[in-house]
Amino acid sequence: MTRDVWLTRHPYLQPVADVQSLVAAGADGVAVHSAPIPEWDHYAADFHAGIPLLRSSTVAFDFSAVETAVQSLIRSLASASLPEPLAAPCRDLEAEIETTDSRSPAHPGLLHYLGWVVLVRYLAPVVSAFDAWRDEERWLRNYCPTCGEPPTMAQLVGKDPGRLRMLSCGRCRTRWRYSRTGCPFCEAQGAHRLAVVAVEGEAGLRIDYCDACSGYLKTYDGEGSESVLLADWTSLHLDMIARDRGLKRLAASLYDLDAS
Numbered sequence: 001m002t003r004d005v006w007l008t009r010h011p012y013l014q015p016v017a018d019v020q021s022l023v024a025a026g027a028d029g030v031a032v033h034s035a036p037i038p039e040w041d042h043y044a045a046d047f048h049a050g051i052p053l054l055r056s057s058t059v060a061f062d063f064s065a066v067e068t069a070v071q072s073l074i075r076s077l078a079s080a081s082l083p084e085p086l087a088a089p090c091r092d093l094e095a096e097i098e099t100t101d102s103r104s105p106a107h108p109g110l111l112h113y114l115g116w117v118v119l120v121r122y123l124a125p126v127v128s129a130f131d132a133w134r135d136e137e138r139w140l141r142n143y144c145p146t147c148g149e150p151p152t153m154a155q156l157v158g159k160d161p162g163r164l165r166m167l168s169c170g171r172c173r174t175r176w177r178y179s180r181t182g183c184p185f186c187e188a189q190g191a192h193r194l195a196v197v198a199v200e201g202e203a204g205l206r207i208d209y210c211d212a213c214s215g216y217l218k219t220y221d222g223e224g225s226e227s228v229l230l231a232d233w234t235s236l237h238l239d240m241i242a243r244d245r246g247l248k249r250l251a252a253s254l255y256d257l258d259a260s
């Protein structure tokens with residue numbers, strides 16, 4: 001499944017795909033060097049204590065470089081010809097960069113999204129080195145080992161027995177292991193299993209939900225195509241199905257359905 005095939009089948013996702021492409025093209029034109037790989041030995045004790053990498057005082061990243069790059073991205077988007085729902089907010093953000101007054105931003109959701117577009121690029125080598133270093137058995141927590149965010153989606157990997165559930169972070173793109181059955185939001189475990197809603201016409205994608213807290217997790221239960229099928233925005237229709245059933249989105253999202 002490629003992104004283009006997916007969009008042909010889900011044409012209502014085209015506007016969000018267009019915004020993504022415009023922002024990615026803007027980010028491609030912005031220079032941001034890569035974060036240095038941390039000294040894992042210094043971080044190990046914090047890791048075992050459950051402190052995510054970006055929140056550990058043993059690791060120093062140069063976020064000022066990221067901030068400069070985000071400002072360059074905002075300037076480049078503000079001067080590009082963007083569709084109107086995006087153009088005015090980008091110009092507002094640009095105007096805010098020029099003022100020294102540090103009020104809260106007018107478009108915090110957009111700023112957060114643009115910030116993570118740049119951060120993902122800055123952190124990519126660290127996320128992959130962390131994947132290689134990390135002992136998944138020593139984490140198994142319900143928040144991202146890299147940035148501390150709750151999961152955005154899940155994926156079932158491998159064959160029974162020994163099938164694993166991986167959680168994925170929509171912000172920094174880390175994937176980490178979690179228990180196969182428990183609820184990652186209220187952490188109900190043991191005999192408690194999540195219920196499953198199959199989504200008609202979407203082989204491999206389903207909604208797992210918890211009776212105890214009404215939280216749900218979009219879950220990909222198939223092989224291949226992960227980058228398309230594990231992207232939060234490509235499955236926004238599952239969020240609508242879940243919301244229609246009275247379930248609550250407790251997962252993290254950069255795409256808030258209720259945002260105006």
Ligand SMILES: [Zn+2]
Nearest residue numbers: 144147169172
């Ligand atoms: Zn993360």
Ligand SMILES: [Zn+2]
Nearest residue numbers: 183186210213
């Ligand atoms: Zn729960």
